[in-house]
Amino acid sequence: MNSIHDMGGMHGFGPIVVEVDEPVFHEEWEGRAYALSIGWFPASQYKEWGGFRHNLEKIPPKDYLNMSYYERWFFVNEQKAMQLGLVTEEELNNGNADPNYLMPQLEPHPDSSLGSGRLDLEINAKFENGGVVRAKEINGRAHNRLPRYVRGKTGTIISDNGIYALQDTNEKDEQPYDDPQHVYTVRFSSEELWGNASHGNDFIYLDLWESYLEFA
Template sequence: MQGIHDLGGRDGFGLLEVEKDEPAFHHRWEAAVFAMMFAAGRAGATGNSDRFRHAIERIDPAAYLEDSYYGRWLGGLETLFVEAGLLTQEAIDEKAQRLGAPADARVASRPQSPPDPIVGYEASGCRRDLSTEPRFALGDAVQTTLASSAGHTRLPAYARGRPGRITAQHGGWVFPDTHAHGAGEQPAHLYTVAFEGQDLWGPGSEPGVVVHLDLFEPYLLPRKEAP
């Protein structure tokens, strides 16, 4: 999905704000969110990292921008706990209001009903041996697909339909686009693909820039180079 999380190349976010000697957590609640992320995993609410990432990218877009990193996790975690049937949105609302939250406070969480099946990993880690040969070799010219997925994907919008070149092969990995939705690991070959800055951002963009992305084989098509 081309959600608010898909930030590469967007304009309007202003200058960087760099904090000196930043603490690991700015507030206790951020650490609590971190601990609840582990708890969600233990309780079987998360399933896998791809599903967690997708729960975060599904939160309310305004909350995504306003709530900071751990606020985004919080929205994703609420979604996971509700979709797993462990809590209800109403119970969380009620508790938050009893703690002082206004009744019309924005709620980031966006649980689906019915939710996708919650499926864990078939083995540890995300690397998987594949019996199929990789379709692309080092140095191959490729083109990314233009198709936008309605669900989770790891092909950023800024790199869709663009020409690139394979610079590394990483073997088989769990495919996030299916795994996030409980549709199985369906491992795919993973590659690093280099894109010239000008092919992403046009002729007026900064010179001498190459952007690398780690892309799964289903995102890639062969590209014929001009002789």
């Protein structure tokens, strides 16, 4: 979907601020929020990262920018838990489970995995190394991993990384479509992507699923 998460090439965010000797987690809640995301993943009904990322992307832009990284993670988990009916707003406000509330008995998603989406399949590759490709214009509201800044742009395949499940979601059910296909690393010149703002010796590499690409 076309939203604020797709930041590549944007202006206006100012300098990069580096915190010296930064701790892994600044406060205890950050560690718990992070661990909760990992710990409840099977119960969350997410199948893979795609659905989780889609929910991050659906945070309204003004809120997305006002939240820190772990606030976003926590926020989508909290919303998802309520949407699934596993917890109620009242329970969260009280800080304890309500023994009189009957939550739906949801089995963990059968294919839930935080692991690799790589698949051991034999599928013919459409493109080969050195091939010149163009990234398609894909502007649906569902989740994809094709940044706006390369759509319509031409690059060169430099490697075929094997077969992976597509992470794109159907917006309705937030689950990836799967649709196994080759994922290629594509090299784009700064000149192609950024024109007047480019540098002749800069190159940008993206890993793109086959269905994002067409022959140029």
